[in-house]
Amino acid sequence: MSSKPNRLCWLVAAVAGALRPEFFLEVGRVVRAETTVKQTWDENLQRRRQCRDLLEFIVSDYAGWRLARARPRTMVRLAYQVYGMNEQWDPGHRVGGGMRKACGFRTGSMDYSPPSALRGPFLQLLRFHPRLGEQFVLRVVNEATRRSVAMPDETLLADESIEVFLNIDGRQIIQFADQGWWRCYRGFSPYCDVVECALMAVEKWLLEDIGRRRPGDLEPIMKRLISFSENVAITAVAASVACVHWWHCSKITAALLECWPLLRLDRWRAMNDRTQGRSRDFGWPKDEALYVEERRRSNTLPHRQENLEHLIVKTQFGPGREDIWPVLDMFNAELAGVPLEKMTEELQTARLILHRIDSRNLRGAPSTGHPGVTIYQPVPPAPDLQEHLEESERAMREKMLPMELWTWAHQILDPIGPKSSDAHCWREMFSRARSLNSTNVETEKIMAAGDAPAMVAAACLLEVQTELCDEERSWCVAQVTRVLLNQAHLTEWRLGTMLTGWEAEAAAARACGSLCASAHDGPEQIAIRRATAIALTHPEERVRSAAAEALGRIPTDSSLNLSACELIIRHARFSREVDLRHRGPKRLPYEQIRSWESRCSEIHSEILEKTRTLRERFTSLEPPDLRKLALFYPRGSEEELHLPTLIEIILNHKSPTVTALFGRVRNWLSIQFVDESYHGSLDRKFAADSWRSQDGSLSRSNPVNTGKVARLFARRVLTLPPKDALNIFGPLFARARIAHLRGMAGEFLKDLCIALDDHGKGNCLAFWKVWEGFVVSAADLGAHFNDTEYWQVRRVSKSAANRAFGALVAAVFLNGMHFQSDQKWPPCEEELHRFETAFDAFQVFAVNAYIAFIGTVGGGLLPAAWLPIFKCVRLANERLGDSLLNSASRRHLLRLLGEEVSLRRVASDDQETWHAIRFLLDVLADAGLAEAFRLREQVARI
Numbered sequence: 001m002s003s004k005p006n007r008l009c010w011l012v013a014a015v016a017g018a019l020r021p022e023f024f025l026e027v028g029r030v031v032r033a034e035t036t037v038k039q040t041w042d043e044n045l046q047r048r049r050q051c052r053d054l055l056e057f058i059v060s061d062y063a064g065w066r067l068a069r070a071r072p073r074t075m076v077r078l079a080y081q082v083y084g085m086n087e088q089w090d091p092g093h094r095v096g097g098g099m100r101k102a103c104g105f106r107t108g109s110m111d112y113s114p115p116s117a118l119r120g121p122f123l124q125l126l127r128f129h130p131r132l133g134e135q136f137v138l139r140v141v142n143e144a145t146r147r148s149v150a151m152p153d154e155t156l157l158a159d160e161s162i163e164v165f166l167n168i169d170g171r172q173i174i175q176f177a178d179q180g181w182w183r184c185y186r187g188f189s190p191y192c193d194v195v196e197c198a199l200m201a202v203e204k205w206l207l208e209d210i211g212r213r214r215p216g217d218l219e220p221i222m223k224r225l226i227s228f229s230e231n232v233a234i235t236a237v238a239a240s241v242a243c244v245h246w247w248h249c250s251k252i253t254a255a256l257l258e259c260w261p262l263l264r265l266d267r268w269r270a271m272n273d274r275t276q277g278r279s280r281d282f283g284w285p286k287d288e289a290l291y292v293e294e295r296r297r298s299n300t301l302p303h304r305q306e307n308l309e310h311l312i313v314k315t316q317f318g319p320g321r322e323d324i325w326p327v328l329d330m331f332n333a334e335l336a337g338v339p340l341e342k343m344t345e346e347l348q349t350a351r352l353i354l355h356r357i358d359s360r361n362l363r364g365a366p367s368t369g370h371p372g373v374t375i376y377q378p379v380p381p382a383p384d385l386q387e388h389l390e391e392s393e394r395a396m397r398e399k400m401l402p403m404e405l406w407t408w409a410h411q412i413l414d415p416i417g418p419k420s421s422d423a424h425c426w427r428e429m430f431s432r433a434r435s436l437n438s439t440n441v442e443t444e445k446i447m448a449a450g451d452a453p454a455m456v457a458a459a460c461l462l463e464v465q466t467e468l469c470d471e472e473r474s475w476c477v478a479q480v481t482r483v484l485l486n487q488a489h490l491t492e493w494r495l496g497t498m499l500t501g502w503e504a505e506a507a508a509a510r511a512c513g514s515l516c517a518s519a520h521d522g523p524e525q526i527a528i529r530r531a532t533a534i535a536l537t538h539p540e541e542r543v544r545s546a547a548a549e550a551l552g553r554i555p556t557d558s559s560l561n562l563s564a565c566e567l568i569i570r571h572a573r574f575s576r577e578v579d580l581r582h583r584g585p586k587r588l589p590y591e592q593i594r595s596w597e598s599r600c601s602e603i604h605s606e607i608l609e610k611t612r613t614l615r616e617r618f619t620s621l622e623p624p625d626l627r628k629l630a631l632f633y634p635r636g637s638e639e640e641l642h643l644p645t646l647i648e649i650i651l652n653h654k655s656p657t658v659t660a661l662f663g664r665v666r667n668w669l670s671i672q673f674v675d676e677s678y679h680g681s682l683d684r685k686f687a688a689d690s691w692r693s694q695d696g697s698l699s700r701s702n703p704v705n706t707g708k709v710a711r712l713f714a715r716r717v718l719t720l721p722p723k724d725a726l727n728i729f730g731p732l733f734a735r736a737r738i739a740h741l742r743g744m745a746g747e748f749l750k751d752l753c754i755a756l757d758d759h760g761k762g763n764c765l766a767f768w769k770v771w772e773g774f775v776v777s778a779a780d781l782g783a784h785f786n787d788t789e790y791w792q793v794r795r796v797s798k799s800a801a802n803r804a805f806g807a808l809v810a811a812v813f814l815n816g817m818h819f820q821s822d823q824k825w826p827p828c829e830e831e832l833h834r835f836e837t838a839f840d841a842f843q844v845f846a847v848n849a850y851i852a853f854i855g856t857v858g859g860g861l862l863p864a865a866w867l868p869i870f871k872c873v874r875l876a877n878e879r880l881g882d883s884l885l886n887s888a889s890r891r892h893l894l895r896l897l898g899e900e901v902s903l904r905r906v907a908s909d910d911q912e913t914w915h916a917i918r919f920l921l922d923v924l925a926d927a928g929l930a931e932a933f934r935l936r937e938q939v940a941r942i
Contacts, residue, residue, distance in 0.1 A: 009054050013063035017070030024067075024074050027051045028081050055082050060111045060120055060194075062290065068121035072129040075121045076136050083107060083194065085143055103192040104147025112193035115200065116291035117298070119193075122201035127209055134221075137198045138228050144195045145176055145231040164261050166235065168227050169251075177232040182265040183272060184233045185240065186304075187295060199233055200298070206241045215248045222252055232262065239266070243303040243311045250320025257312050257327050263353065266308040273304075309357050316359035328358050340384070348388050355381045402452040405433050406503075409455035412463055413507055426464050429456050434475065451504035454483045458507035462514060477515070477524045480508035484531035484538075491611070492539045492575065493604040506546040509535035513550025516560065526619060533615035536564055536645070537571045544568075548648035555652040555719075559623060562657060564649050565632075566624040570614050572638040578606045579638075630660035634668055641705060643668075647712040652719060662728065665713055669748075670732060670741065672706045677742035677803075710747065714755035722769035729770060733777040735784070736794040738804055745804040746811025749774050753817055756827055764827050768834070771812070775838055778808035782845060805845075812838055813849035814857060821895070825857040832860050839868060847872045848889045855892035862896065863906045863913060870916030873923060883923050894929055897921060901938050914939065 012019075030051040058064035059079045068075045080086050084106035112119050125133030149161075166173040180189040185199035202225070210218050222238040229235065239256055242249035256262055298304075316324050335351055355361055356378045367373040380386055408429050433456035457479035460468060468476065483504055508531070515525075516532045535547035551564055581588050582603050593599050634640045647665065650658045717725050729748065732738055738745055749771065756767055782805055784790045788798045810816055813835060819825065835858055839850045851869065854861055876884045885893070897917060900906065906913045918939050924932035 008050060009057040010063060012054055013058055013061070013066065016058065016064065016067035021071055021074045024055075024071075024078055027054060028078060031055055031081070056107075056111060060107075062118050064121055065124045068124035069128050072121075072125055072132050075125070076132065079121060079136070079140075083140070085139070103144035103195060104151060105144065105192055105194060107192065107194050112197050114288055114291050114295060115187050115193040115196040116294045117197065117200035117204040118291055118294050119197040120201070122198045123204060126201060126205040130205075133205075134225060137202055138225065138234070140198050141195060141233055142228075142230045144191065145181075148191065149176065162261060164232060164259050166226065166255050166259050168223050168255055171227065173227055173229075175232050175235060176230060177261065177265060179265060179268050179272070181231045181233045182236045182262075183269045185237045186269075186273070186299075188272065195233070199237055200295075202234065203237045203240055204298070206237070207244060211241065211245045215245055218245055219249050219252055222249070226252075226255075232265070235262070236269075239308060239311065240303065243306045243314075246311055246314045246320070247318050250315050250318070250323040253311055253315045253320060254323040254327050256308060257324060260331075260350070263308050270307045309353070312357045313359060313362075321359070325358075325360075328354060348385065348392075351385055352381065352389065355385070401432065401436060405429060405436065405452035405456050409452070409459040409507070410503065412459040413455070413510070423459075423463050426460055426467075430460055430472065433457070451483055454479045454504045455507050458504075458511040461511045474524065476511075477528065480511045481524070481527045481531040483508040484512065484534045485527070487538065488534050488612075488615075489608065490539050491604050491607045493600050493607065495539055502540050502542050505535075505538070505540065505543045509538070509543045509547035510550045513547040514553070517551050517554050517556070517558075529619045529621075530615065532564075533567060533618040536568055536618075537611055537615065541641075541645075544642070544645045545648065548645040552649045552651040552653065555654065557654045560621070561649050561653050562624045562626065562629060562655070563618050563621070565629060565646050565661075567614050567618045568642050568646050568649075569629075569632055569639065571611055572642045573636075574610050574614075575607050576636045576638040578603055578610075626657045630657045631664075632661060633664050644705065644708045644712060647709060647716070651712060651716055659728075662713065662716055663731075665709065666728060666732065669706070669710055669713060670737070673744035673747050674740050674742075676706075677740075677744040710751045711755060711758075714748070714751035717752060717770065718755055718763045718766050720763070720766055722763075722765045725763070725766035726769045726773050729773055733773055733780075735777075735780050735801075736796055738777055738808070739781060739791070739794075739796045739801040740804075741807070742800050742803040743807045745807040746774070746816075749811040750817055753814065757818070767827065768831060771834070774808060775812050775841075778805060778812055779841060781805040781808065782842065785845070809842060809846050810849050810852075813846060813853040815849050815852045817856075819856040821855055822859050823857050828857050829860060832858060836861065836865075836868075839872075844872055844876050844884060847876070847884060848886050851885075851889045851892050851896075855896060859896075863900060866900075866906075866913050866916045866920070870919055874919065877923070883927075885923065885927070890924055890927055890929060893920060894924055894931055894935075897924075898931070898935055901935055 016024075028051075030048055055078055058067060059075070059082045064075065084104070117123055122133065122137060125136055127133075161176065161178045164175050164177045166175060180191055183189050184191055184196055185203050187196050187200065189196060206218065206222065210221060218241070222241065225234045226238055235256070238249075238252055239262075242252050242256075246253065312324060315321070331350070331354055335347060335354070338347060358378075359376075361378045362376040363379055364374045364376045367375050381389065408425075412423055433453040436453055457476035461473070461476045461480065465473065487505065512528050512531045512535060515528045532547055532551070535543050538544050538547075548564070551561055582599055593602055634643050643665070650661065717728060720728070732748070741747075752767055752770060756764070781801055785802060785805060786798065791798045791801050814828075835850070835853060839846055847869065850858075850865075854865055858865075873883050873885065876882060897920060900917060906917070908914075918936065921932050921936045921939060925936055
């Protein structure tokens with residue numbers, strides 16, 4: 001639907017059962033006219049839209065049940081029209097993609113979401129008009145099958161599609177099958193939601209209506225549905241229902257067993273259920289609660305945990321054994337006739353499945369933990385099969401070893417939640433990693449666990465290095481350096497294989513960076529520095545960041561970190577120069593280059609040759625050029641892209657060069673914020689890169705990169721003494737300079753708050769010293785608020801200065817940040833007096849910001865804060881005739897005043913404060929807030 005259903009849709013749906021069919025035929029005719037005749041925008045457009053919305057609402061919502069019960073054929077005709085089943089369709093035009101497969105229907109992507117048995121007319125037609133309901137569901141499912149098969153499959157899924165053969169009462173039924181159709185009735189399929197709803201309704205009808213009231217009719221009905229179905233979706237529903245009513249469904253079970261591919265589909269479905277979770281059971285609006293709750297209850301039914309194998313075994317404990325055993329004997333006879341040398345892995349697996357699902361191989365024994373319960377387990381299989389089973393288990397353990405090692409190392413290196421306690425078993429993992437030959441890992445597993453030994457080695461070096469002996473440490477160093485040295489040939493123009501998540505490379509870079517920063521003397525140190533240089537110039541950002549973070553973690557004044565910065569800067573600058581020579585407006589002819597592939601190869605070769613020279617310079621510990629480092633300013637996309645890596649390296653470095661460098665970073669951030677404040681979300685231009693696109697908008701179009709630099713800069717500020725932290729912002733606080741930042745003037749303070757939260761041991765003294773600087777800067781701007789002549793002299797627009805003043809005031813009172821209502825923020829709890837003083841200085845200019853502050857982290861100022869807020873609002877009313885309260889402030893005030901009235905923190909004899917509260921409630925009531933009237937009456941009785 002184009003929007004939520006309006007009152008007209010609900011009204012028509014409420015009386016749909018009493019309306020004549022001709023009414024809906026006319027509505028359908030109007031909608032058909034819209035789709036068949038191209039008309040211009042005229043007075044009939046609203047009428048056509050309402051008719052279309054009405055039809056879509058009635059056939060998709062439970063409100064249409066009345067029509068389904070009273071006028072079933074009319075409902076079916078409307079449904080066919082809405083789905084587009086009565087019209088010719090183009091197989092080349094598809095709706096789907098990504099993780100969804102198209103079924104060729106015209107329904108909207110959200111019309112039947114979340115899918116449920118209660119959606120649409122399916123359940124009501126099956127219950128009150130079962131024959132028509134069966135025909136309707138079968139046509140919907142079969143038409144979806146035909147259209148999905150005819151359409152090109154452009155999804156990201158790789159489901160295998162096959163044809164299966166079912167024997168129903170001596171008649172062979174051919175059905176289309178894949179994993180999506182088999183699990184479609186459970187709601188986690190790639191097919192359209194309307195088909196899922198139809199299948200869910202069939203299952204609910206068979207379980208609750210037929211199975212409970214007429215179990216004898218259950219199997220004939222399911223046979224009929226399967227016989228006329230063109231895919232296995234209906235068959236899967238029958239299998240699910242048979243798990244509950246297995247006593248009455250032995251022939252259906254035997255037919256399912258005889259179709260062996262269905263057992264494989266069902267095993268995959270069971271695995272999908274365990275890994276899928278219930279991701280579609282939450283996140284929906286309240287008006288969808290009926291459908292969500294129905295699915296939640298259906299998904300928790302006991303038979304949902306069973307599969308076809310359970311059904312086959314259960315059926316053999318009743319009269320159905322006479323139908324099941326002949327099929328089992330047939331399969332066993334076929335497998336017995338296969339020569340041993342032709343026994344494949346698939347046939348051996350089939351023998352194991354047949355052994356465990358044959359009740360004649362089960363032996364019962366009383367349960368020790370549950371008196372009165374008998375546990376049935378299969379007897380050991382034949383000796384050759386047992387040997388095959390043990391060999392398969394050994395092969396599986398070896399196959400899963402890389403993943404097990406990778407998972408352990410990943411939890412150590414990047415723990416989820418609290419730090420893992422599995423580090424104590426490092427020696428076992430270490431020995432298993434040494435025994436693993438990483439070259440034997442299959443190519444398709446590279447993404448998940450391609451270099452598990454390197455991951456384990458990195459975890460040991462970073463977590464238990466002191467417990468390693470020299471020989472163990474040497475092996476670990478060899479592993480982590482090997483990974484990076486093998487990728488020395490990669491550049492941005494030749495990334496190598498894409499079948500990697502870069503986890504092993506990032507772990508190795510982190511370990512090498514840590515070892516390099518420790519300045520440990522040893523024979524491996526040259527290899528470590530060489531690997532670190534490769535990591536710092538690696539084309540993958542995660543690898544660069546891992547090495548830089550490890551290098552800059554320890555406070556130091558070593559020249560090694562400055563050499564690493566020089567390496568990154570020169571590498572980025574040269575990469576841009578080469579790119580400019582080949583693709584810039586004055587690019588060299590390069591007559592030998594005739595294709596784009598050749599040009600990429602040439603660029604790669606030039607960059608790689610220079611990069612090797614720069615890496616050797618870092619490896620040999622050549623001193624950096626401190627003068628050029630202190631004057632560095634990022635120019636061009638390559639240098640800006642590597643800026644976060646550079647800052648991470650010098651985050652805790654102590655030297656005058658780094659201090660000067662961070663001043664340049666501050667200037668760069670200021671320009672970034674000015675650019676964003678003027679151009680908003682538009683791409684930002686940079687002259688050095690103007691040749692790269694028609695509008696010259698490539699360099700500074702990455703706000704994510706800017707945000708990361710700003711967070712790192714804030715972390716650096718919090719490591720400084722308070723006076724130095726304030727000095728680094730000194731040039732920014734100049735009136736004419738900070739005014740250019742407009743609405744972004746408070747971004748630096750916001751980043752400091754985030755850094756203080758993310759790194760709880762941050763320097764609170766430095767934060768509050770910088771906060772005071774922002775207060776003074778805001779006061780300086782406020783002194784010239786709306787002073788057009790003053791700002792014209794300084795070539796700053798008055799509106800820009802006013803916006804900067806508002807942004808600074810909001811930042812000073814911690815507005816627009818990550819705080820929630822009534823949150824306790826530890827750094828602020830002992831400093832609330834600062835905000836009282838600031839509000840006294842800004843008065844009406846800060847009333848909204850002050851109220852928002854109290855509503856988030858400043859709640860400790862209440863109830864004393866009611867008086868200054870009252871005086872400020874009253875002053876604004878008297879002088880301006882307006883309270884100046886915005887809508888957000890009114891909401892905060894209403895909530896805070898409601899809590900104040902209920903808590904009664906103000907003494908009853910404190911008439912001055914109660915007068916302030918009554919006045920504020922009057923202001924809110926005058927603004928039209930009904931809740932303020934009720935609170936005002938409560939306060940009047942106090």
